[in-house]
Amino acid sequence: MTAYWCERAWLGDEGFVDGVIVEVEGTHIAAVDRGEPPHGAERLAGLTIPGFANSHSHAFHRTLRGRTQRERGSFWTWRDTMYDVGERLDPDRYHALALATYQEMALTGITAVGEFHYLHHESSGSPYDDPNAMGEALVAAAREAGLRITLLDACYLSAGFDAPAEGVQRRFSDGNADRWATRVQALAFDDPGVVVGAAIHSVRAVPRDQLATVANALPGSPLHIHLSEQSAENAACHDAYGLTPTGLIADAGVLSDRLSVVHATHLTDSDILTLAAAQVYAGFCPTTERDLADGVGPARELVDAGARLTLGSDSHAVIDMHEEMRAVELDTRLQTQLRGHFRAAELIAAATSNGHASLGFPDGGRIAAGAWADLVTIDPASLRTAGTGGGEETVVFAATAADIVSVIASGRRVALDRAEVADRLAASIGAVVS
Amino acid sequence: MTAYWCERAWLGDEGFVDGVIVEVEGTHIAAVDRGEPPHGAERLAGLTIPGFANSHSHAFHRTLRGRTQRERGSFWTWRDTMYDVGERLDPDRYHALALATYQEMALTGITAVGEFHYLHHESSGSPYDDPNAMGEALVAAAREAGLRITLLDACYLSAGFDAPAEGVQRRFSDGNADRWATRVQALAFDDPGVVVGAAIHSVRAVPRDQLATVANALPGSPLHIHLSEQSAENAACHDAYGLTPTGLIADAGVLSDRLSVVHATHLTDSDILTLAAAQVYAGFCPTTERDLADGVGPARELVDAGARLTLGSDSHAVIDMHEEMRAVELDTRLQTQLRGHFRAAELIAAATSNGHASLGFPDGGRIAAGAWADLVTIDPASLRTAGTGGGEETVVFAATAADIVSVIASGRRVALDRAEVADRLAASIGAVVS
Numbered sequence: 016m017t018a019y020w021c022e023r024a025w026l027g028d029e030g031f032v033d034g035v036i037v038e039v040e041g042t043h044i045a046a047v048d049r050g051e052p053p054h055g056a057e058r059l060a061g062l063t064i065p066g067f068a069n070s071h072s073h074a075f076h077r078t079l080r081g082r083t084q085r086e087r088g089s090f091w092t093w094r095d096t097m098y099d100v101g102e103r104l105d106p107d108r109y110h111a112l113a114l115a116t117y118q119e120m121a122l123t124g125i126t127a128v129g130e131f132h133y134l135h136h137e138s139s140g141s142p143y144d145d146p147n148a149m150g151e152a153l154v155a156a157a158r159e160a161g162l163r164i165t166l167l168d169a170c171y172l173s174a175g176f177d178a179p180a181e182g183v184q185r186r187f188s189d190g191n192a193d194r195w196a197t198r199v200q201a202l203a204f205d206d207p208g209v210v211v212g213a214a215i216h217s218v219r220a221v222p223r224d225q226l227a228t229v230a231n232a233l234p235g236s237p238l239h240i241h242l243s244e245q246s247a248e249n250a251a252c253h254d255a256y257g258l259t260p261t262g263l264i265a266d267a268g269v270l271s272d273r274l275s276v277v278h279a280t281h282l283t284d285s286d287i288l289t290l291a292a293a294q295v296y297a298g299f300c301p302t303t304e305r306d307l308a309d310g311v312g313p314a315r316e317l318v319d320a321g322a323r324l325t326l327g328s329d330s331h332a333v334i335d336m337h338e339e340m341r342a343v344e345l346d347t348r349l350q351t352q353l354r355g356h357f358r359a360a361e362l363i364a365a366a367t368s369n370g371h372a373s374l375g376f377p378d379g380g381r382i383a384a385g386a387w388a389d390l391v392t393i394d395p396a397s398l399r400t401a402g403t404g405g406g407e408e409t410v411v412f413a414a415t416a417a418d419i420v421s422v423i424a425s426g427r428r429v430a431l432d433r434a435e436v437a438d439r440l441a442a443s444i445g446a447v448v449s
Numbered sequence: 450m451t452a453y454w455c456e457r458a459w460l461g462d463e464g465f466v467d468g469v470i471v472e473v474e475g476t477h478i479a480a481v482d483r484g485e486p487p488h489g490a491e492r493l494a495g496l497t498i499p500g501f502a503n504s505h506s507h508a509f510h511r512t513l514r515g516r517t518q519r520e521r522g523s524f525w526t527w528r529d530t531m532y533d534v535g536e537r538l539d540p541d542r543y544h545a546l547a548l549a550t551y552q553e554m555a556l557t558g559i560t561a562v563g564e565f566h567y568l569h570h571e572s573s574g575s576p577y578d579d580p581n582a583m584g585e586a587l588v589a590a591a592r593e594a595g596l597r598i599t600l601l602d603a604c605y606l607s608a609g610f611d612a613p614a615e616g617v618q619r620r621f622s623d624g625n626a627d628r629w630a631t632r633v634q635a636l637a638f639d640d641p642g643v644v645v646g647a648a649i650h651s652v653r654a655v656p657r658d659q660l661a662t663v664a665n666a667l668p669g670s671p672l673h674i675h676l677s678e679q680s681a682e683n684a685a686c687h688d689a690y691g692l693t694p695t696g697l698i699a700d701a702g703v704l705s706d707r708l709s710v711v712h713a714t715h716l717t718d719s720d721i722l723t724l725a726a727a728q729v730y731a732g733f734c735p736t737t738e739r740d741l742a743d744g745v746g747p748a749r750e751l752v753d754a755g756a757r758l759t760l761g762s763d764s765h766a767v768i769d770m771h772e773e774m775r776a777v778e779l780d781t782r783l784q785t786q787l788r789g790h791f792r793a794a795e796l797i798a799a800a801t802s803n804g805h806a807s808l809g810f811p812d813g814g815r816i817a818a819g820a821w822a823d824l825v826t827i828d829p830a831s832l833r834t835a836g837t838g839g840g841e842e843t844v845v846f847a848a849t850a851a852d853i854v855s856v857i858a859s860g861r862r863v864a865l866d867r868a869e870v871a872d873r874l875a876a877s878i879g880a881v882v883s
Contacts, residue, residue, distance in 0.1 A: 081837030081847040084778075087789035119832050246786065308782035332846070334833075344518075348742035349780060352680070355521035398553050399768075401871040402878030403515030412766070413515040417851035437835040444836030 020052035066126025066389025068370025071327025110152035117160035123416035124391035127163035140185030165374035169214035176255035192225035212237035226267035244278035261286035280312035291320030300329035301342030335416035359407035454486035500560025500823025502804025505761025544586035549873040551594035557850035558825035560858040561597035574619030599808035603648035610689035626659035644809035646671035660701035678712035695720035714746035725754030734763035735776030769850035793841035822860040
């Protein structure tokens, strides 16, 4: 049993409370009390919140940061660089890159990651000797970095409606959804910090008649899908099926309260009602949506209708959950020319409790007895945060990842050397970029 | 004479160059060479760029960071809090707050600030015994923080078209433009690092027949104006005069190549051509424009037509010029759903050479013989910047203010203790917020 005394801790609906004692037994919180520091308790000075859940990650995109902005960074700069890196990865390089990326995440207060994984096979498209070698490399990296992981193994069969997978995309495809399911059903990890979930890459990548196979392959597990990220996907889906992507997945029986729709940028009013009625998670990735010029999705409308907002750093143009939280509000302001869409507390919940639940960790993202012991402490007296009130608004609108001074993930302190992690990032990226 | 050896320095059109020797004599650069480190040279390891110019600042708005986001942070939360603080400032408190804010800026690589200043008088509206006591407090604070300052003394006479100044706005008004000019013409500082410029607060705040008086009060000096920040201003201007704000100031003879139009968010195509033909500076403040829900201005169109882009942190919701640089591109992406509007080098020039020129320091923002000796060094191997290529894209798209490891401003090293500055921020803000 380890006792922590938080100078100020965020207890969800109660907001920030001064003097909170958190008793940790192994990986979980055994008890939460209030009062003076008990003898021998470790002090957490500052603002302590639950660990962040990064609900949508493509670890290997960390190689793209900065690089895809060259020569003004068109969409093609981005896609060519991404595929170029995708060609060069093997299980060892994937592990090294993911380890560095997950360690960067751990240092920014992320305690669980949803890894949306589609680089399954050799460059030729043939399976590795161990057909799950690539996914297992990701899980090993997360465990080594001290993060919980939900491996969202993505079914990707076609490059577009009626377009076969080609080039690097052959690495993504299992041929059909049944073969994908057979491979994924063999994944097993004897660790409560590892969850296996399913993903439909997008309505472009899985034919209509195979959507249900993916959705039903892992009953009760998280299911994620990229949905309506760009207008072009909507147009192509309408041409192919006469439906919006939301209409299509609703028709195919994909909707449920274990589904996360990632991006959900270009939705009709009817799509919003359909998704919200199923109580899906809406997985926004605002810094990536800025980078990729996706546009601003209807976050407020989705939440008002009943969907649950989660947040992810996706392509890792930035890994800073503070930036993701505030970007939801700020980008909505740019779009509407009105302030005041989200309370700071709603955005903290999106980045913590909602996110962990969407990844199959319903007992995560809360400072409460029985929850995963994730405690992230923010300096309220840095250059950036000094004088900003020291409450929820400081966390969401003033702090950055650089203000995080202590991270406890699944009961263990994250004790990484920043310079070593930076060296590992540089080396693992250097090995795969041209 | 002090010699610096830059591992990698940004030389404008030549981009980043390895091994650059910068010889500094007093406040200016005497010579720039290339080669191995000379004996006794101080090494600057990392990416060295010219100092940033923060072309638009209201120092006292640093009090608002975080605080104006409460209860979802409507526009009225923001304005009420801002006016509440405005009521409580006197020259001593203004100095203390500006000193802390300018020290925060210095630590983020800003070497010159354009302070758009309108808190001139006592709360009653009466002048202080020294009518320029408030402006002089700002200049003293900047000098103490080691920044160059352009005091943009703003004429503010009315709260709106045909609406008198009231409440805290009485502090802003000199009664008429002639009295404003008399006060401003008395400002004199025997320091090449201090420039006095003029500002028209906005077309709302200075009646049409007094615009020229302000524009001509300080011939040859910088002139700034808030222009078309929100659609409501455009509509009210049209109702009052049948002109856009740009049309109005063009008609009144305000346009010239020493004018900075700040925000310039809601412009007609004709406005853009009019402004660009005069070769104005377009002063974008993207993080504030997000915060205040202003919208996304036509940065690319203005630059293509011939205006010169500058950047400011304005309300200081964030003080991080990296964030301002990338936000120009990223917010344009959100608006257009296309990537690739600005090269990174254009954004660095906006934040450095263009900005200094707009503030009346044409010999600033360049690493070249004869320029102000401002050298800002960024760590290319931090958690955020590692593996991102180490060039202009790293500076603009990966780095944050937290990655700045060395700042030399006007030939002097900025050697501030971050914790002391944070304490000063907390104390000076605590003295004026309720």
